[in-house]
Amino acid sequence: MKLHFFGTCSGTEPMPGRHHTSFAFETKGKLYIFDAGENCSYNAHIMGVDLLSCRAVFISHSHMDHIGGLGNLFWNIRKLNVYYSRKMNDVDLYLPEPEVWEHLEEILRHTEGSFSKEWEIYPHRINDGVIFDGDITVRALHNNHLGKTDGHCLSFGFLIECEGKRVVYTGDTNGPDDFKPLMPCDILICETGHHRARDIAEAVNGMTDKIIYNHHGLAMLSDMEGELALAREVFDGEIFSANDMDTFDFQ
Ligand SMILES: [Zn+2]
Ligand SMILES: [Zn+2]
Incomplete structure (x- = not known):
């Protein structure tokens, strides 16, 4: 199983080398x-990942830092x-608000060839x-990053068995209590846009073998090595930080 990271930035101001x-x-x-996120299909293709x-x-x-590249992803696949x-297989698209896709699809119909495929x-x-x-x-569990609209939860984390x-994968999260019910796990992919890496590492120590930080926030972006060193002090397993266009190969 390979894990490819196409973009690793949170929704902060644009950062050099990160999407x-x-x-x-x-x-x-x-x-x-x-x-x-914005640049996902560009980076995937340039990395040699087979989008088809x-x-x-x-x-x-x-x-937007999670859906900004969705229209372009399907545009590039087409x-x-x-x-x-x-031959291209059909694609299932899972999202908290299918209305978002209805609007994107409408835009795509006006881009090229009526988006026929x-x-x-x-x-x-x-x-x-x-x-x-x-x-x-894939198991989904709603979290407290966002609330509800019309009874539907608007933000989720996931347990992926592969x-x-x-x-x-935490998604954007209000904290460890959001995603602990999905654990224990072998690998935790955790955002740092709303949390310090060390706080997460301390809270999940013993519940996962590895942490891969992504969706980096300002603390990580300004001192990644320092933040990782603090996290490693309180965590017994391996800690990684994902950069754009990284591939992790887990056998
Ligand atoms: Zn985000
Ligand atoms: Zn968010």
């Missing part, structure tokens, strides 16, 4: 993308599909529980 949050699992020849193997996209919430004349994008509203069960399994590994 908004997006990463993907690559397993069994398929790509599963989590969040779709995309099977599903999961959006944690509708803030473009690559035309260029390479390869031989494959489909199927949007699904995310609710708590198992939302995808195939070569990977090749026998349990990986928790």
Whole structure:
């Protein structure tokens, strides 16, 4: 299983060399993308990741640093599909607010060729529980980053089971109590846009073997090595920090 990071910045002001949050699992020849910040499909393609193997996209919430690249992701997949004349599978799109996709799709219809294509994008509203069960399994749990609209939760974290590994992605979160119910896990992918790395590491010590920080906030961006050193003081496992265009290969 490979974990590709396309963008690792939180929704702060634009930072050199970093783009908004997006990463993907690559397993069994398929790509599963989590969040779709501004530049995700550009970086994915430049990294050599096969966007035409995309099977599903999961959006944690509708803030722009998580969906800004969603329209362009599908635009680029359609473009690559035309260029390479390869059969493309349908793509399932999971998001808290399917209305967001309705509007994006309307924009895409005006971009090129009426956005006609031989494959489909199927949007699904995310609710708590198992939302995808195939070569990977994805369980969603709402969190307290955002509230509710019309009874629907607007922000989620995920437990992803892939090749026998349990990986928790926090999404944007109000704190460890939001995502601890999804743990224990082998790998925790945790945002630092709203938290200090050390506080998270201390709270989850013993509940995960590895932490990969992403969605970096200002503390991490201004002193990443210092923040990581503080976190390692209070955590017994391995700690990594993701940068744009990093790939982690976990066997
Ligand atoms: Zn964010
Ligand atoms: Zn957010």
